[in-house]
Amino acid sequence: MFWNLLAIALLPALVSAGDVVATRACSNNRPTPLEVRVDNCPSFPCELPRGIDANMEMDYQAPFDAVTLTTRIMATVLGTTVPFELPADRARACDWLIGSQCPVSEGEDVTYNLQMPVLRIYPRVSLVIEVSLVNEEERTLACFELDARVV
16 A cells, blocks of 8 residues: 555656657857756657647756856757747746755756747747757856757
């Protein structure tokens, strides 16, 4: 009985943890995360259904102190790279840390949750998404690239 209750209690955490995905490093030797998880991405490219938020988690070790954290996303589609503007409340990465808070100290293990809106009006395209966390000085704490497709 105890094990059944434990399994039921842990199921939401296991389901929401997402699939561990292989990512690419960003340009300019920016620090890479320790692990990236994307919900419903068992294979590449990750499919991002329109009308649903794409949910990603990134574990990283802070390479330096940061008072604030901001999410920066770039999308490369058909050879053109453009910024992807998150709503202001989602771009404030300090509000989306799991088990931690800002300021972040050098060497601290941090888990960040990104909930990126994929609007119904977006075209069905393949793209490369670059996600980075930057501090108040625009220094990158962690960055990764991911192949995706809007479906």
